[in-house]
Amino acid sequence: MTCPICGTVAVPGANFCHNCGAALPGAADLPQSERRTVTVLFGDLSDFTSWSEELDPERVGAVTDRVMSALAGAVKTFGGHVDKLTGDGIMAVFGAPVAHEDDVERAVRAALSMQRAVRRVLDDERGGGAPLGLRVGLNTGEVIAGLQAGLEYTVIGDTVNTAARLADAAAIGAVYAGARTASATRHLAGWRELRPLRLKGKRDPVETFELLGLHDAPGTRSGIGDEAPFVGRETEIGRVIGRLAEVIDRAEPRVMVLTAEAGIGKTRFAAEVERFAAGYDIGPGRFPARTGARVLSVHCAAFGERRRLAPLADLVRTAIGLPMEASTAVTRPAVEERLRRLGTRLSARLTPDADGTATVPHIPVEHLLTLLGVPADPASATPAVHTDGMPRFERTGTVGESADGMAEPAATEDRAGVDVAVLAEAVAQLLSALTLESPLVVIVDDLHDATPETVDALGVMLEALQGPVLVLLQGRPELVRTAGLLTRLADAEVQALPPLRGADAARLLSSYLRGGRLPQADEDRLLATAQGNPFYLAELVMLLMERGALTRGPLTRAGAAARPIEGEGGAQWRLTPGSLDTRLLSRDLAAVLAARIDALPPDARSVLRDAAVVGDSTPAGAVEALRERRSGRDGRPAAVVAVELDRALDELLARRMLRRQRGGYAFATPLLREAAYAGISKTDLAERHAFLTQWAAREPASAAPEPWIAPSGRALPPALVGFSDEARDEF
The missing domain is CATH 3.30.70.1230 (Nucleotide cyclase, GGDEF domain)
Structure with missing residues (x-):
């Protein structure tokens, strides 16, 4: 067996990879097919x-x-x-x-x-x-x-x-x-x-x-959601701006944590925060300009050779105006000159003490250069100027570049032997010094992708910050459970970004339809399928348009005459009947949901697929029966299986993948059910469907009272009413 993270061949019987330390999956965790x-x-x-x-x-x-x-x-x-x-x-x-x-x-x-x-x-x-x-x-x-x-x-x-x-x-x-x-x-x-x-x-x-x-400047996948207006989120935006006001008033840093599932719009939310912060009325007197906080925005990479401390290095680059593109060579003298000018500019903002002197802000230049990956080359020593309390510079060089073409920051013990905590504190000193010019809003996106080393370094940086700095950390919900730095920040405010609801979701759909609208029943079904997730909604609309199932046409009222609706503004759209019943996953949406499913613990993932075999709604007895069937195969005690099932269901409910309903559970969205179902092999599907029909035939009537007639002409057992078409067809 090989490590699923790094690919190293595992030592027989080992629980952890000897190369990267990742937990090795047991035979029970890896599917047979x-x-x-x-x-x-x-x-x-x-x-x-x-x-x-x-x-x-x-x-x-x-x-x-x-x-x-x-x-x-x-x-x-x-x-x-x-x-x-x-x-x-x-x-x-x-x-x-x-x-x-x-x-x-x-x-x-x-x-x-x-x-x-x-x-x-x-x-x-x-x-x-x-x-x-x-x-x-x-x-x-x-x-x-x-x-x-x-x-x-x-x-x-x-x-x-x-x-x-x-x-x-x-x-x-x-x-x-x-x-x-x-x-x-x-x-x-x-x-x-x-x-x-x-x-x-x-x-x-x-x-x-x-x-x-x-590409030199990679773009993003194009879609109809790219140009859509920002809708809703007034409460959440207001809370962030309120914290910014407190930060400015108290001249103290504050940390907020924003969590959201993929597609909910946290990156778009951050852009809106940046827009509001840039136009915020600071008031006269304290800063050179009375309008606008300065925003420094970085993100954590999920892969690549520059993940180590990259967000901190990018904060330095953004703060001093260095190009983010690694293809642009930046020499050591150029970096030093920018930092020297910054020190001079900040010194001019200082108010003298009672004795007529002013404390010059300390910016640890050498540590910042180390973080940026600027090599220390003794052969390229050049004279330097000692000005405004800034350290003396002695060497020149070029910012390092990693094999994937991106700037490479320092490792845990950098080339000069400087500890990561020292580098993180150096970033905090730089940011704190910048608050002499204006309040700061620091946004760190995709924190769930950060390496443990990066998370620890960010924790050190946050604890060392001084002055009016609002830090917004953004990531997936698991961030709250796994990010060690949050345990050290007792005053961090955690906020979940909820799905769009009601009128906000309808406004977003209308923007995707270029100001048009659907008949109310179709609109309700489409919005219910997307479950308030802007990305899901955009992908659904694009997929339906590509299939010709969502088209411009006369908007009609139900009835024999199908009369056009008069006086409706915007373009009119119509949805082909039955187009929301199956096969709703676009390529990108399938990838997002597959990743979300794979992030589950093995037992929870297995239970989710059991539920997917049944349908969008699942009687509790059906899931229990499928789990008992599996326990019969591997010989585990029934009591152990019951505990594992309860734990798995709690996990799925906590992650909002399933929700409780009378007599059982329902998928949060049919899209998730389709993604879970797509991962089951045909052989396993046939076995599960056959087992379900046998179980249903033994169960008393517990679902809808009206029988469903299978294609064979046989009446469906009462317990199987409401099951998926696949399960009923198997019967």
């Missing part, structure tokens, strides 16, 4: 046999080990799973055993990182019978994932075979990908369409694209 949408990566060293035949075996082994370590390291960096290593290649999977919202992007970045890493290794290892190079193939699609022969986790399917054939066909040093991979990452990378390739084992030519590289 499940359906997943993944991106498969194959990397193959070209002409390896020709290269190695004239070399000493020890050298071949040493070079191969370096190359394989580099390839596996790239997979680990971007959150993929190393499926297998061969003598001259690698197979990696992004999306199994753990899914992320952006697995396709991770795979593309990993492929580029692999090519760079191999080139670096081979530049050091000249010789051999032929030049070496790496061919990479990427393909996105559905696979069956699970334990093969009960021993090794792997994925199988045509998606895997196609990725391997694309790697075989790729030019040396190139990355070839299928159409789905390229389409999902056009906002991120440039692709060149090749002529369709005839690949071994494929009946039809395969659409193929060659990766040209990442």
